[in-house]
Amino acid sequence: MNVSSICAGRDQSEPLQRRAKTQPSCDALACRYCGIYKLCLPLGLERADSTLLDSIVRRKAVFKRGQLLFRPGQRFEYVYAIRSGSVKSYLCAEDGRTQITGFHIAGELLGLSAFPAREYSCEARALETTSVCMVDAARFEELAQEVPALQYQMLIIMSRQICQDEELMLLLGKRSAEEKLAGYLVGLSRRYASRNYSPTEFHLSMSRGDIGNYLGIAEETVCRVLARFRKDKLITTQRRHIRLNDIKRLSAMADIFAGARTAQVRKAVAGPV
Amino acid sequence: MNVSSICAGRDQSEPLQRRAKTQPSCDALACRYCGIYKLCLPLGLERADSTLLDSIVRRKAVFKRGQLLFRPGQRFEYVYAIRSGSVKSYLCAEDGRTQITGFHIAGELLGLSAFPAREYSCEARALETTSVCMVDAARFEELAQEVPALQYQMLIIMSRQICQDEELMLLLGKRSAEEKLAGYLVGLSRRYASRNYSPTEFHLSMSRGDIGNYLGIAEETVCRVLARFRKDKLITTQRRHIRLNDIKRLSAMADIFAGARTAQVRKAVAGPV
């Protein structure tokens, strides 16, 4: 994919593997008319010429459920901005076992950590029909050289990623299945709330198996714990639709993420060493 | 700690909590004479004036075993470069449980992820007598504005951190205690090898409890698995001194970290979704 193909025809030239429907970026859907335009502002382009953003968005694409966005070892070509839908990213061990490292929803960026290594470090797959903007990595990088604010934003995003990963570790570490799942649901709820979706009622785009993998528990355990929550009237589920009836109690069960915020008042816990 | 105190007297003005012995950075031990000078080069200062590095290193300090470097919520004042010794960093949950998120050895940087939030996100404590350079965060940041290479290096370091964290997740996820510990030992071995220490014989500066916490298993399980490894002649231990007698077999048990590198040849494992 080179510059000359930006406005070229449709996707005949696409590699077979990625049969996502793509549109050239020069169509009527310029960034400033995009519904999630303001979600791209964290990219640090708010002050720049509005065509600047257009100039690095190579194309918009739609991935269907199960389609691959990228995999490890692949050359770092695009940064993905999720317009709608959701994506899971995961690492694969040699023996075939995998660890899901994150679920990504609309408004989030994907692939930034491939930046220095020049190739993706994990595999990413659409969980449902997902629309993305594909930002040309090379031009993005050029731009970053010129616009310090852009690099700064990347630092912020990556730093946030680190904190998020470390919270997941805390979750994976020494928590019971119940605590893990409660924490997971509360975390999701907060993410949705911050995007002005309902924090109490939403759609789980990932399977029970994915949730279990993410949390380090068996799929069956996820079902059983959800069943227990249901029995206790904490939640209501209908397949992948879920309603949280008692976030307070769920939060209390999880009570993890308060850690950083209340560290000062917390009494000394971690012995002398 | 303000500019005027760079060359001020000794540490009478130190907060009690941090009784580490400090030296002003204007002493004879300028950066260019420092034994780990080249380890600071990743900071992107190799081309710059050699006094540039000196100018942002506020002071060198020594922390004794168990002493605190920083904790969450504390203002982001310094980036720490470990000259010798080792440090653990960990998150604390509200209920007192903690999750160790990393062990850091000589030549590694600490605290960079606090950069955007302006405050540390985890707690860091010396595992043994540890000598560090404390780099003034504010001046470092100023400098980064001027020297793009510096910001770029930070991106690389943070990106590496993300990959490392995600590998730990893979380890924490669905691995048996044996696999976790084998992976841990092999990982340590590689880190030492990359620093020209013996990859087969080294000192574990962290306690069994810390290892267990890091890997999400009980201290007793660490002992039991180590005992099993010992019985199988895989390792020899004497308190915290350890020799790996059969790295090949240990690696085979762990076989995790090959994941990213061999993903291309690996057969499709992660179902359609």
Next chain:
DNA sequence: CGACTTCTTGAATTAGGTCAATCCCTGTGG
């Protein structure tokens, strides 16, 4: 409508956790 996938529940099994006792260094003070 059938083939599939995902979800759910039950029963049996086990890895790893918890509790508790002991051992073994290391450092300290008489």
Next chain:
DNA sequence: CCACAGGGATTGACCTAATTCAAGAAGTCG
């Protein structure tokens, strides 16, 4: 120099939470 204290490390016994295996229900898609 030796005894003692204290913090790891180790080992054993028991127990529980979660896994595995298996079978069936409930959606979903071509």
